[in-house]
Amino acid sequence: MRFSALAVLAAAFAGATNALPVIEKRGNSTASDDLGLSSVQGLNVTYSSTYNASLPNVVIFATGGTIAGSSSSNTDTTGYQAGVVGVAALVQSVPELLGIANVVGSQISNIGSQDMNATIVLKMAKLANEILCSEGSNVDGLVITHGTDTAEETLYFNGPANLLQAVTLAGNPDARDRGAMIVLNDRIGSAYYTIKTNANTLETFRALEQGYLGMFLSSKAVFYYPPVQPTFKKTFDITNVTSLPMVDVLYGHQDFDYLLIRAAVADGAKGIVIAGTGAGSQTTPSMPDIDALIAKGFPVVASSKVNVGAVVPDNDKSSFIRSGFLNPVKSRMQLQLALACGYSLSEIRSSFEDVLYNYLH
Structure with a gap:
């Protein structure tokens, strides 16, 4: 088991509806059942779309943060409340998702990213490895929705488009073998190199020295380079790790x-x-x-x-x-x-x- 599974970090959402705390199933055959995810220990499935065999399979880990924020104004970048919208409401706010992937959502947490901690990070890492790397896995990609304050450690505005692009990227075969990526404002960056560069502006997540991996054009991912892993990335076997030291x-x-x-x-x-x-x-x-x-x-x-x-x-x-x-x-x-x-x-x-x-x- 390696701490290097594909994760795409999406970004902020304002003016959202209230959280939906219960599982939302669409139709009789659901993606979580067809992919065998209902039996994954510790995976709290709270949303599952109808299964379509012609679409890629994407799991969303929702952690809260800015993307799950709500505000009285849809242009507010400072007064919103983070971590109040559930994964089902996020998916429902972007109905186009259901035309590009079979989506299974798991509400890992619903907190502001300033409260993200090692316990949640370890849980997500182990679940991600089991979902993506286990023998016979049919899951094509994983999206982690995360607030912007600490996204560069795990790893905005214009949230629905960012979520749509993150799911699109997670199900794209050309995204394989590139490591964890961050999707923001039509840009695709390596999570290893990307940092938050401004506390308030929209285009804040950048790799100032290394640059972007690609971008979105007309809702399509365009990569500047062939698949490659970050030169300095180190992977760790966390199979037996139960906590992270101070x-x-x-x-x-x-x-x-x-x-x-x-x-x-x-x-x-x-x-x-x-x-x-x-x-x-x-x-x-x-x-x-x-x-x-x-x-x-x-x-x-x-x-x-x-x-x-x-x-x-x-x-x-x-x-x-x-x-x-x-x-x-x-x-x-x-x-x-x-x-x-x-x-x-x-x-x-x-x-x-x-x-x-x-x-x-």
Whole structure:
């Protein structure tokens, strides 16, 4: 089982109707029954369309967030309430979905994305692997609807179109072997590289250095490149992982010292990511504590609060771990997974540094 299944993150929805908490079945033969999903343990099926053998099969994991938000105004980008609309209502708001895919919806959660946590992420990862990767699976793709505040960690406005495009992409054979993708505003991005770049504007999710994978034209996905996985992506076997350890992100700044580091360790952190200045630089007063932790086998990863660019590995393997192209929150997620899988300090360092180091040396 690998934490690398296809996931397409759709975006926001305003002026929506109230949540529908019960399963919605259309017709006698439903997609969840025909695909055998009703028997998947832990999968809370709350919506299932009529099964059509000529259409691709797509599962939607609804988590809440901005796409499940409601507002008194259909142009409100600041005053909406996130996480109040259920997956059935989302599908019903985009009736075109039923002409492009057999849709099965599961209400994983209905929360604002600021409350997304490791328990929900692990649950989705394991369900996604079982649904997509199990022997004989007939599911072509998975869509995860997610709020924008923390989508780049799991992983808007104009929500119905985004949801339609996400389902279209998930059922498209040309989308295979590209890893997890994010669909926003007619753009297709790699979830590995895409970040949120603005708190308020519509076109906020971008990979500023790496660019987009493709776009939508006339409701059709157009890719710029053949299928390829992100160069630096690391996969982890989470079969036996039941929880993710605490990892704190500390924000670097002038006069940053050892006190925050010591407080994080004392509070139970099993690893630390420092959003350093520039290309991950650390202040001189903090270095003795960082080096002492590394010497004890405690992982300290240096990323950059700039969010774009690389923290480059060097020959010094006795100091902090360099994050490469991962920003602080994505570095945190990778460190959590590595720790949960029992990686040693040297294995953690390798997972972050080796590929980029080999390019440069």
